[in-house]
Amino acid sequence: MAVATEVRPRPDAARPPGAPRKGVILGVLCVALFIAMLDNVVVSNALPTIDRDLGAGVSGLQWVMEAYSLVFAAFLLTGGTLGDRYGRRRVFLVGLSLFTAGSALCALSGSLGVLVGGRVVQGLGGALLMPGTMAIIRHVFTDDAERARAIGLWSGVSGAGLALGPVVGGPMVDAFGWASIFWINVPIGIAGVVLGAVFLPEFAERRGRLDVAGLVLGVIAIGALVYALVEGPARGWASVPVLAAASVSAVAFAVFAVVELRVATPMLDxxxxxxxxxxxxxxxxxxxxxxxxxxxxxxxxxxxxxxxxxxxxxxxxxxxxxxxxxxxxxxxxxxxxxxxxxxxxxxxxxxxxxxxxxxxxxxxxxxxxxxxxxxxxxxxxxxxxxxxxxxxxxxxxxxxxxxxxxxxxxxxxxxxxxxxxxxxxxxxxxxxxxxxxxxxxxxxxxxxxxxxxxxxxxxxxxxxxxxxxxxxxxxxxxxxxxxxxxxxxxxxxxxxxxxxxxxxxxxxxxxxxxxxxxxxxxxxxxxxxxxxx
The missing domain is CATH 1.20.1250.20 (MFS general substrate transporter like domains)
Known part of the structure; x- marks a missing residue:
């Protein structure tokens, strides 16, 4: 049974920020969101060049693309819950720092394994920062109409990141090489961390026991499901890895639902x-x-x-x-x-x-x-x-x-x-x-x-x-x-x-x-x- 939890705003969250500060806050959140969404698709036009330089092969190139989306999807719920508990600003900044570090690791990678590892770090960072962008908007923009306009801009930036990926990626790869699509994130990410540390408010920490079982089961259930869906067309829907992943996901989802209905402070209510x-x-x-x-x-x-x-x-x-x-x-x-x-x-x-x-x-x-x-x-x-x-x-x-x-x-x-x-x-x-x-x-x-x-x-x-x-x-x-x-x-x-x-x-x-x-x-x-x- 869910119970009420304590909300303890920090001192700087006691009163909404003024209009200029709101604009800076929204700008920081939107820029961070843009690069996180961009990296869902920007790599697609770089795959042939990566294959030539690293000898990745078809299966390796699949994992360059899939490692990001798999980890990103699997840890989104975790990122949202951790932000609610430990502070949206704190988790957002950790996520943006991880995303920036992962981008640098990808740009410096000299082997396929390091590149895929960098994509995993990017995906984890994106999953931690993305829920915080909307949660902070929910807190900062208290007027309904004002919040709706801010969310409209947030949604436009999110969609633009996905839509502009192929447009941005192709010319950059042609002019500067495939590492450039990762290097561009680094100065943007560093600037976002600095500005976020200065301007973003901290607020709305939930108290109570952390739902560790829900966190683990959620990651397993979503991660296994995404793996099965991504690999199904390539490996075959009846292949052992795909069927095993689908079975693990089904069991994990069932247990997750039981756990979430019983714990006092569920990860997903x-x-x-x-x-x-x-x-x-x-x-x-x-x-x-x-x-x-x-x-x-x-x-x-x-x-x-x-x-x-x-x-x-x-x-x-x-x-x-x-x-x-x-x-x-x-x-x-x-x-x-x-x-x-x-x-x-x-x-x-x-x-x-x-x-x-x-x-x-x-x-x-x-x-x-x-x-x-x-x-x-x-x-x-x-x-x-x-x-x-x-x-x-x-x-x-x-x-x-x-x-x-x-x-x-x-x-x-x-x-x-x-x-x-x-x-x-x-x-x-x-x-x-x-x-x-x-x-x-x-x-x-x-x-x-x-x-x-x-x-x-x-x-x-x-x-x-x-x-x-x-x-x-x-x-x-x-x-x-x-x-x-x-x-x-x-x-x-x-x-x-x-x-x-x-x-x-x-x-x-x-x-x-x-x-x-x-x-x-x-x-x-x-x-x-x-x-x-």
């Missing part, structure tokens, strides 16, 4: 989800990441392998989506403050579904001018959907639980992206395999050659289309067409999930009845009023 607004917001965050980041992963392959863009050029083609996202996120904050978070969240999910459906209209040979309109719709949908999730969660939880609540919504987003890549990748690969088999068979290729080509093209979830080399034109055309067939089915699947999610969120976030009150599992009574101007 499951009664949060009795509040239908919180449940809807968390699901909305999961759904937009499922549909969008899952689809974006394969859209990059479409741009380069089918439409012929270079790595840097592919990143530049996404700028309309990035600009629209950065413009829409603050608008979503204002809409949430003026009306209700349901309005921009449902609109964002719907626009994302429209964008995915729209992209499925174009096949091999489509021009950029033809499908250009999809990109700003895509970005606007993402920007509108991101802010309301955080605004809803932050407005309906006790301040003492802000870090845990932020970590919960961010973990859902992270898992949504991993699920999206795994599930949509499986849909794409299955359809690609069937279509290519039929097309090559109809072209008269021997059965052995058909099997060999299908295996080559479907390796790595469809990435093999770009590596057919000097294959005969009939094979190349059949492979490209089959890939587009598979991508279209994956896009329709993502659009269907987003459309259904928009309907579910609209229903769950319907106006409250007078007698309906938010669930506050622990801590002081939170500001439970609807976000209003």
């Amino acid at each position: 499951l009664t949060f989800f009795r509040d239908r607004f919180v449940a809807a917001a968390v699901w909305g965050g999961f759904a937009v990441s499922f549909g969008m980041f899952g689809a974006l992963f394969f859209i990059g392959l479409l741009m380069q392998d089918i439409y012929g863009w270079s790595a840097a050029g592919s990143g530049y083609t996404g700028l309309p989506a990035t600009i629209a996202l950065m413009a829409a996120a603050p608008v979503a904050g204002r809409l949430s403050a003026r009306y209700h978070p349901r309005v921009p969240l449902v609109a964002g999910l719907t626009l994302c579904a429209v964008a995915l459906g729209g992209l499925s209209l174009y096949g091999v040979g489509a021009s950029y001018a033809a499908y250009f309109w999809v990109l700003p719709v895509l970005g606007a949908g993402m920007g509108l959907a991101m802010s309301p999730v955080s605004i809803t969660v932050m407005s309906r939880v006790a301040p003492a639980r802000a870090g845990m609540a932020s970590a919960t919504s961010n973990t859902a987003r992270e898992l949504g992206g991993v699920f999206g890549i795994a599930v949509l990748g499986a849909v794409l690969t299955a359809r690609l395999s069937d279509s290519l088999t039929d097309r090559l068979g109809a072209a008269g290729l021997p059965a052995a050659d058909v099997r060999h080509t299908v295996d080559a093209v479907t390796a790595g979830g469809g990435g093999g289309v770009g590596h057919l080399g000097q294959a005969p034109p009939v094979v190349r055309h059949a492979s490209e067409t089959a890939f587009v067939d598979g991508l279209h089915l994956a896009l329709w699947t993502g659009a269907a999930v987003l459309t259904l999610s928009a309907a579910v969120v609209a229903w769950l976030m319907r106006p409250e009845r007078r007698a309906e009150q938010p669930v506050e599992p622990s801590g002081p009574v939170a500001d439970t009023r609807p976000v209003a101007a």
Whole structure:
């Protein structure tokens, strides 16, 4: 049974800071968040160069990418809980210091093992600092409308970090080498630590016994699940490592739920989800990441392998989506403050579904001018959907639980992206395999050659289309067409999930009845009023 816990603000948290100081605080938090999100994806364009310099191989390159996201997702809940207990400023600064040190280690690495180790340190640092950014915003911006605008900017920066990764990474690697994408974090991180130590307030420490069992079980459950989802497409869903990881995750989640329902101060208070607004917001965050980041992963392959863009050029083609996202996120904050978070969240999910459906209209040979309109719709949908999730969660939880609540919504987003890549990748690969088999068979290729080509093209979830080399034109055309067939089915699947999610969120976030009150599992009574101007 959850019990109330003591909240002891520090002296400098007794009164909200003035407007200039608030601006500095928000700037420090957003810059730290930007580099943490950027490093989710910025490495992608550096992988060929890393392979040449370190001899990483395909499996090694996978771990350069996956080590960060695996640790980041696994420790997000831990970062939020530690911040709630020991101080959000303290844990934020520790996380930013670790992220900066990990970046330096990556830049200096002369071997694959050291590089992967640096990525692990980066991921741990990112997981510790990210929940604190939202929790500090929850404390500093006390007015509902002001907080909504701050969260809108926070969401825009978060999305921009992900969207700008390919745009920033390609040119930097070409001009300065792959180490530059890590070196750039070091001066930014050092400046962030210094400014954070001076300007960030410390507050809202929870007392009570630390939920060590919950911390350990949460890391195991989420880490094993992410591992299974990331490795499933490459190793095979029936492989021993993937099945073992999935089994460990299932058992750990079950035990975690039992523990969290019994301890006095749980790491994740499951009664949060009795509040239908919180449940809807968390699901909305999961759904937009499922549909969008899952689809974006394969859209990059479409741009380069089918439409012929270079790595840097592919990143530049996404700028309309990035600009629209950065413009829409603050608008979503204002809409949430003026009306209700349901309005921009449902609109964002719907626009994302429209964008995915729209992209499925174009096949091999489509021009950029033809499908250009999809990109700003895509970005606007993402920007509108991101802010309301955080605004809803932050407005309906006790301040003492802000870090845990932020970590919960961010973990859902992270898992949504991993699920999206795994599930949509499986849909794409299955359809690609069937279509290519039929097309090559109809072209008269021997059965052995058909099997060999299908295996080559479907390796790595469809990435093999770009590596057919000097294959005969009939094979190349059949492979490209089959890939587009598979991508279209994956896009329709993502659009269907987003459309259904928009309907579910609209229903769950319907106006409250007078007698309906938010669930506050622990801590002081939170500001439970609807976000209003």
